[in-house]
Amino acid sequence: MNDTWKNIIFRRSALWGGLLAAAAIASASWTADAYMLNLFFTIGIYVIACVGMNILVGYCGIVSIGHAGLMAAGAYTSAYASTHYGLNFWLSALAGIAVSLIIGSLIAIPTIKAGGVYLSMITIAFGVVVHEALIRWDGVTGGPLGISGIPKPKLGGYAFDLQSMYLLVAAVAIGALILAYNIRRSAWGRSMIATKENEIAAASLGIRKFKPQYVGFAVSAVLAGLAGTLYAHTNSFISPDTYHFQASVQLVLIVILGGSGRLLGPIIGAVILVFLPEVLEMEKLRMALYGTIMFAVLYFLPKGIMGTMNDWLEARFGLKLRSQEADRSGGKADHGLLFANDRKKGGFPAAALRLEGINKSFGGLQALKEVSVEIKAGTIHSLVGPNGAGKTTLLNVISGLYTPEQGAMELHGASLSGSLSLVSGLGIARTFQHSRLFKELTVLENVMTGMTVKARTGLGAAFLRTPGQRRREAELQEKAHRLLDLIGYDGNRHMSASQLPYGHQRMVEIARALATEPSVLLLDEPAAGMTAAEIKQLEELLQRLVGYGLTIVLIEHHMDFVQRVSDSVTVLDFGKVIGTGNPAQLLSDPRVIQAYLGKEEVAADAER
Numbered sequence: 001m002n003d004t005w006k007n008i009i010f011r012r013s014a015l016w017g018g019l020l021a022a023a024a025i026a027s028a029s030w031t032a033d034a035y036m037l038n039l040f041f042t043i044g045i046y047v048i049a050c051v052g053m054n055i056l057v058g059y060c061g062i063v064s065i066g067h068a069g070l071m072a073a074g075a076y077t078s079a080y081a082s083t084h085y086g087l088n089f090w091l092s093a094l095a096g097i098a099v100s101l102i103i104g105s106l107i108a109i110p111t112i113k114a115g116g117v118y119l120s121m122i123t124i125a126f127g128v129v130v131h132e133a134l135i136r137w138d139g140v141t142g143g144p145l146g147i148s149g150i151p152k153p154k155l156g157g158y159a160f161d162l163q164s165m166y167l168l169v170a171a172v173a174i175g176a177l178i179l180a181y182n183i184r185r186s187a188w189g190r191s192m193i194a195t196k197e198n199e200i201a202a203a204s205l206g207i208r209k210f211k212p213q214y215v216g217f218a219v220s221a222v223l224a225g226l227a228g229t230l231y232a233h234t235n236s237f238i239s240p241d242t243y244h245f246q247a248s249v250q251l252v253l254i255v256i257l258g259g260s261g262r263l264l265g266p267i268i269g270a271v272i273l274v275f276l277p278e279v280l281e282m283e284k285l286r287m288a289l290y291g292t293i294m295f296a297v298l299y300f301l302p303k304g305i306m307g308t309m310n311d312w313l314e315a316r317f318g319l320k321l322r323s324q325e326a327d328r329s330g331g332k333a334d335h336g337l338l339f340a341n342d343r344k345k346g347g348f349p350a351a352a353l354r355l356e357g358i359n360k361s362f363g364g365l366q367a368l369k370e371v372s373v374e375i376k377a378g379t380i381h382s383l384v385g386p387n388g389a390g391k392t393t394l395l396n397v398i399s400g401l402y403t404p405e406q407g408a409m410e411l412h413g414a415s416l417s418g419s420l421s422l423v424s425g426l427g428i429a430r431t432f433q434h435s436r437l438f439k440e441l442t443v444l445e446n447v448m449t450g451m452t453v454k455a456r457t458g459l460g461a462a463f464l465r466t467p468g469q470r471r472r473e474a475e476l477q478e479k480a481h482r483l484l485d486l487i488g489y490d491g492n493r494h495m496s497a498s499q500l501p502y503g504h505q506r507m508v509e510i511a512r513a514l515a516t517e518p519s520v521l522l523l524d525e526p527a528a529g530m531t532a533a534e535i536k537q538l539e540e541l542l543q544r545l546v547g548y549g550l551t552i553v554l555i556e557h558h559m560d561f562v563q564r565v566s567d568s569v570t571v572l573d574f575g576k577v578i579g580t581g582n583p584a585q586l587l588s589d590p591r592v593i594q595a596y597l598g599k600e601e602v603a604a605d606a607e608r
């Protein structure tokens with residue numbers, strides 16, 4: 001059976017499985033007793049909050065250990081509004097979600113900017129501050145006694161009981177899962193994962209970290225507030241004990257146990273964490289049990305239950321728990337149409353790039369000294385020189401990763417400066433010395449990240465996966481397929497990039513850079529780690545790209561490859577340009593040979 005059929009059958013089974021699960025959830029409301037119904041309800045609340053946590057932890061890489069604070073914000077606001085002002089459930093819930101969103105948005109700013117270990121510290125501090133405020137601000141929160149008598153929702157004349165609240169929570173939980181699924185399959189979700197995995201690579205595609213991560217934080221705050229509100233109005237009583245540090249740890253644990261970043265992870269995690277203390281009758285030792293589970297999961301199942309299962313299914317049957325489209329390749333379309341027409345030769349001034357007197361130093365080390373180079377449009381220009389000569393530093397300066405201390409740069413006659421993401425928007429794309437593909441994204445998704453800036457749709461369309469959004473995604477996929485055809489990639493396009501052989505990784509990285517529709521492509525040692533056949537393929541690709549009007553700047557140590565593909569070469573040594581010109585002439589120049597081999601080697605060679 002081929003992969004397409006396997007996936008169709010798998011997706012049909014997933015659909016039927018989903019329908020059966022929905023029927024089981026609904027029937028539980030009639031068959032379960034009050035005790036079990038309460039447990040199911042608790043699972044539903046955790047699923048809603050943890051779907052948000054999963055977006056935050058799994059997609060954005062932000063491990064918030066104070067998220068119970070956001071649940072408290074929703075619960076207390078809603079409880080206060082309904083008990084003090086007599087607002088109905090729907091309006092007070094709206095107020096609770098709004099307050100949770102506002103507070104979440106405010107703590108998102110320092111959290112995202114801080115990054116690293118400070119990020120978790122800020123969220124812990126937030127959780128502690130909220131818990132203290134709940135205890136001390138008794139005029140509003142009721143202090144340690146909390147708020148009681150919170151009314152149950154009403155709709156028309158109907159008053160919700162535990163059974164109907166359970167059904168409402170189950171419906172909201174399914175809605176939250178659909179939202180997470182839609183985000184994951186949009187440019188927003190891809191940007192979240194890209195910025196989590198490699199901020200620099202994402203910036204080189206024009207994707208800045210703050211916006212997608214802020215959106216992820218805001219969505220998780222809304223879901224936390226919603227879960228808090230639903231809980232408060234079902235339980236009729238809330239107190240600071242519910243929103244202790246332990247509750248925040250529990251949310252993180254559910255996500256990690258289920259499988260961080262896995263759609264169904266929060267369900268699996270919540271079911272286990274709610275039932276396990278009941279089954280083991282370890283209510284009093286709940287935290288000790290959680291600690292043990294955390295150790296066990298991180299040691300034995302670092303990808304959580306769903307992540308481990310996904311790997312097993314993929315290895316055993318070639319199936320993924322993530323839905324996928326049928327593979328396609330071999331399109332014979334005119335790939336030149338993938339690049340803007342004004343990039344064709346002659347559409348720009350003769351010089352694509354002009355660098356004048358560039359200086360760049362790191363502490364006492366001057367990596368670039370008065371570097372001046374002119375690179376003609378529609379040509380391949382190679383930068384060569386011994387290790388440490390300053391080639392990568394020059395590429396980093398051109399692409400905006402480093403700011404030079406001195407010198408001027410022009411791109412197609414206009415002044416060039418700015419950050420990595422800004423320079424990407426001007427039409428300069430790059431690859432890196434070591435592959436920086438986004439390993440959690442598939443091959444196809446990696447290429448699609450290159451189109452993010454030009455193709456990111458509105459949040460509403462992405463969240464709801466509107467017909468327009470689906471059409472746009474299909475167009476992006478089609479374009480990504482064509483770029484993969486162009487680079488000659490014939491492997492599985494839906495497998496994660498982490499499984500690609502090194503040579504393929506380098507080629508896919510080029511396709512991803514091309515997806516930004518650059519006029520200048522900077523390649524840092526693209527042939528490193530490639531087989532002879534792959535190098536040949538790369539050579540043909542570069543010639544084709546130049547034919548489509550692109551300008552290519554290449555760093556390479558394979559000298560025969562450089563000789564074959566380059567129109568011109570610049571040789572750097574100790575940060576200085578020691579020659580620019582025709583590759584054949586320059587690479588046989590004694591000064592260049594000496595720079596590569598060192599004086600003693602050249603002298604010894606001459607004597608032999």
Ligand SMILES: Nc1ncnc2c1ncn2[C@@H]1O[C@H](COP(=O)(O)OP(=O)(O)OP(=O)(O)O)[C@@H](O)[C@H]1O
Nearest residue numbers: 362365367385386387388389390391392393394433
């Ligand atoms: N971020 C940095 N901080 C400090 N020193 C740096 C940094 N980047 C580069 N250097 C130094 O600048 C010099 C030039 O490095 P660069 O990586 O540009 O050389 P290269 O010609 O690309 O070498 P290779 O062929 O080995 O990649 C080296 O001495 C290197 O150690």
